Amino acid sequence: MRINKLFLLFALFCFCGLYNNINAQRNSQLNSQKLGTTLYLIDNFYVDTVNTDKVTEEAIIAALKELDPHSAYISKNDVEKTNEPLVGSFEGIGVTFQLIRDTITVIGPVPGGPSERVGIMAGDKFLKIDGEDAFGKKVNNEYVQKHLRGKKGTKVTVSVKRGNDPELIDFEIIRDKIPLNSINAAFMMDKNVGYIKLDRFAQDSDKEFKDAMEKLRGQGMNALILDLRNNGGGYLNTAIDMVDEFLKADQLIVYTEGLRSPRQEWRSTDKGSFTEGKLIVLIDEGSASASEILSGAIQDHDRGVVIGRRSFGKGLVQRPFNLPDGSMIRLTTSRYHTPSGRCIQRPYEKGVEEYAKELNKRLEHGEYFHADSIHFPDSLKFKTDNGRTVYGGGGIMPDLFMPIDTSYNSKLYTNLVRKGLFNKYTVDYAMAHRDEVKAAYPEFSQFNKKFQITDAMIEEFKKVAQDEKVEWNDEQYARSEKYVKLQLKALIARNVWDQQQYYEVTLTEDPTISKALEVIGDNKQYKKLLR
Numbered sequence: 001m002r003i004n005k006l007f008l009l010f011a012l013f014c015f016c017g018l019y020n021n022i023n024a025q026r027n028s029q030l031n032s033q034k035l036g037t038t039l040y041l042i043d044n045f046y047v048d049t050v051n052t053d054k055v056t057e058e059a060i061i062a063a064l065k066e067l068d069p070h071s072a073y074i075s076k077n078d079v080e081k082t083n084e085p086l087v088g089s090f091e092g093i094g095v096t097f098q099l100i101r102d103t104i105t106v107i108g109p110v111p112g113g114p115s116e117r118v119g120i121m122a123g124d125k126f127l128k129i130d131g132e133d134a135f136g137k138k139v140n141n142e143y144v145q146k147h148l149r150g151k152k153g154t155k156v157t158v159s160v161k162r163g164n165d166p167e168l169i170d171f172e173i174i175r176d177k178i179p180l181n182s183i184n185a186a187f188m189m190d191k192n193v194g195y196i197k198l199d200r201f202a203q204d205s206d207k208e209f210k211d212a213m214e215k216l217r218g219q220g221m222n223a224l225i226l227d228l229r230n231n232g233g234g235y236l237n238t239a240i241d242m243v244d245e246f247l248k249a250d251q252l253i254v255y256t257e258g259l260r261s262p263r264q265e266w267r268s269t270d271k272g273s274f275t276e277g278k279l280i281v282l283i284d285e286g287s288a289s290a291s292e293i294l295s296g297a298i299q300d301h302d303r304g305v306v307i308g309r310r311s312f313g314k315g316l317v318q319r320p321f322n323l324p325d326g327s328m329i330r331l332t333t334s335r336y337h338t339p340s341g342r343c344i345q346r347p348y349e350k351g352v353e354e355y356a357k358e359l360n361k362r363l364e365h366g367e368y369f370h371a372d373s374i375h376f377p378d379s380l381k382f383k384t385d386n387g388r389t390v391y392g393g394g395g396i397m398p399d400l401f402m403p404i405d406t407s408y409n410s411k412l413y414t415n416l417v418r419k420g421l422f423n424k425y426t427v428d429y430a431m432a433h434r435d436e437v438k439a440a441y442p443e444f445s446q447f448n449k450k451f452q453i454t455d456a457m458i459e460e461f462k463k464v465a466q467d468e469k470v471e472w473n474d475e476q477y478a479r480s481e482k483y484v485k486l487q488l489k490a491l492i493a494r495n496v497w498d499q500q501q502y503y504e505v506t507l508t509e510d511p512t513i514s515k516a517l518e519v520i521g522d523n524k525q526y527k528k529l530l531r
Contacts, residue, residue, distance in 0.1 A: 128159035201234030233289025258334030279304030288312035296338035313394035315344025346394025408483035430495035
């Protein structure tokens with residue numbers, strides 16, 4: 001009798017499951033028929049002529065907006081262009097962006113590109129392009145490519161909404177060839193410590209990274225600072241290959257899981273070339289996706305110390321699906337989880353608009369300045385290999401917090417950056433004095449140690465600023481003097497030598513770098529942070 005009851009319950013359970021599955025399939029078919037019928041009726045019975053292709057695209061876009069912030073439709077013309085920042089090169093203004101509620105939102109300027117030179121920042125919203133409104137339904141990937149790309153040397157004016165500032169900021173950007181090397185800099189900071197600045201996880205980043213590591217090890221590196229600040233991510237496999245360099249064999253790197261996507265794991269191999277040396281990973285609010293996979297794995301396995309500010313919190317996995325006309329949908333199918341089980345993705349249940357405002361809210365709440373302004377619920381506690389407490393809920397919280405540095409900021413400094421005057425002056429200076437500079441400093445190291453921005457150069461710079469209608473305020477200059485001179489020297493170095501030399505100059509006054517070097521040099525502090 002008991003066996004019969006169990007069999008009956010099992011049969012009922014199977015029947016319910018089968019019924020629910022059949023019911024779900026029936027609803028899916030009905031919804032597909034419903035959408036198809038609607039388009040058929042519009043195409044055949046609507047009072048006016050209709051562009052059915054456009055209606056279909058807008059319906060797809062509207063549907064995806066109801067899902068999550070990162071599922072996206074890509075038109076046939078945009079499919080190839082979308083991957084260019086990761087696999088090719090192009091000419092334009094040099095930003096990575098996302099369309100959030102039909103508004104062009106900057107994820108970050110491409111280092112060394114024209115937008116960075118004039119002062120475009122992550123979070124900026126382009127509301128006007130060449131005086132024309134640049135938001136609303138007309139704004140899609142095709143619109144952005146058409147208005148922001150263009151031949152090297154051509155100009156475009158953008159009006160930017162920044163934070164809560166009610167006034168738009170105007171920038172004139174001269175298009176250029178966009179540099180797409182993944183590694184902006186790789187050099188020795190002293191006899192033992194190497195530094196690598198990784199801009200993105202592109203198709204060839206792993207090879208670039210391994211080459212850079214080999215070069216630095218050849219120069220005596222036994223400790224590394226890996227700078228992922230403002231690195232918006234890229235290819236998952238590239239991130240996994242790079243993490244593999246630091247971990248011993250068979251350690252979990254990351255796993256993905258979704259309602260209809262079974263758990264999939266990636267583990268380290270025995271090919272790691274830097275599994276023992278001290279490691280510091282730098283992150284901030286601009287570090288996203290693949291950057292968070294790498295820093296999360298390093299933190300969960302207590303392999304290195306993560307320093308900076310809480311990362312972006314982008315942990316949704318998009319899978320590309322080709323549509324019949326050559327267009328594509330990138331549909332979120334699962335979530336990234338760190339080895340301890342933390343979900344990287346920050347919440348988006350309140351809608352795309354609130355999601356887009358979250359970084360500004362971090363600023364308003366003081367998170368960029370004080371670690372204790374960040375609160376995590378106990379339900380999101382996880383443990384590293386050594387038993388340290390880490391938290392889920394979106395992004396990677398560093399082991400050592402570093403506040404954002406605003407000590408140099410002033411209205412004068414902002415206006416100089418906004419007008420692109422640092423770049424204007426240093427380009428002209430380098431053109432006029434390149435041979436002179438190289439004759440005086442045959443090696444860059446000599447330039448870095450001895451070259452000074454003189455009072456005469458500041459007077460020249462001041463005149464350039466005044467010619468561009470920037471009011472020179474001596475009190476504000478005194479506040480920003482150190483960083484004005486630092487930027488001028490760094491940009492002269494970049495124009496005389498290359499991009500790496502820019503970093504070699506600026507990092508000498510970077511508080512986060514100073515802290516990283518302090519931690520590496522103090523065995524007791526380094527070990528304490530990992531226990």
